Amino acid sequence: MDGTYGLHSTVADYSDKALMSPEDLILQSEYQSLLSSETLRLRIPILGSEELLSEAASIRTEEDMSALIKAKIASHPCYPRLLEAYIDCQKVGAPPGIACFLDEIRRENDLFKQDAVSTYWGADPELDEFMETYCDLLVKYKSDLERPFDEATTFLNKIEMQLRNLCTGASIRSISDEGAPSSDEELSGGELDMHEAQPSGEDRELKDKLLRRFGSHIGTLKLEFSKKKKKGKLPKEARQTLLGWWDAHYKWPYPTVCISLSP
Incomplete structure (x- = not known):
């Protein structure tokens, strides 16, 4: 049966190959070197290996070129x-915390540049022109950024001052109404000076401090003053008589000769 199916020859061949001598075996170190050899790579091509190697080499070249330019x-x-020009651009309109962080970066860079080796001017004319042009562009860009920011800040400060003046004027009018003189006294010069109703920044700050410190006492005094009797005013009939006389004599409010000579 074995002869019929040809098993004798197959088993014999397998036994001959299986019983090889130790001299014919490949060591592990020799096997690794064989795998890494250029001959084996050429004899056993890997799918897409040339494209991958070419792409990796181009990426490495670009990275090296970028690192060289940065250096x-x-x-x-x-x-x-x-x-410095770049940091100044970043600081325009930045919050105080970010501005301090950028200043710290600048100081650290100044310390680092003390130990760094610098090239001399003229070693690379193209790079010299690029650096000078880019610095000028950053300076101009900073001025362009500052202009609308300064205008907005000035506008907000102006609006804030106007609102403060309105509040201050309202508080002054309320106090003056409580201890206000009569309407005749107001006509005689009891009006407020508009310049006094617009205090400066230092005066406003001082006023805020005084209000915070003595606000409760001022409220108590205002309450006491409101309880006191106000200045007496002329009766309504007397006021009407005076106003009628003024309407009749406003062109010449002086006594005539006859009136002055009469006993």
Whole structure:
């Protein structure tokens, strides 16, 4: 049966191959070197290996070129000026915390540049022109950023001052109404000066401090003053008589000769 199906020859061949001598075996180190050899790579091609190697080489070349350009820029004499102009642009309108953080970055860079090696001007004319042009652009960009920000800040300060003046004027009028003189006295010059109703920044700050410190006492005094009797006014009939006389004699409010000579 074995002969019929050809099993003798197959088993014999397998036994001959299985019983190889130790000299014919490949060591592990030799196997690794064989796998990494250029001959094996060429004899056993990997699908897409050439494209992958080419792409990896191009990426590595671009990274090396970018690192080289960065190193040239960082070692250029204009780099501190460039960094300062960039930080100034970032500080326009930034909150105080961000501004302090940017100043700290600038100080750290100044300490780092003390130990760094800088190139000399003229070593790379193209880079020199680029650095100088870019610094000028950043300076102009900062001025363009500051203009609308300063205008907005000025507008807000103006509106805030107007609101404060309105509140201050209202409080002054309320106090003056409580201890106000009569209407005749107001006509004789009891009006407020508009310049006094618009205090300066220092006066306003002082007033706020005084109000915070003595506000309760001022409220108590106002209550006491409101309980006191106000200044007496002329009766209504007397006021009407005086107003009628004024209407009749406002052109010449002086006594005539006859009236002055009469006993």
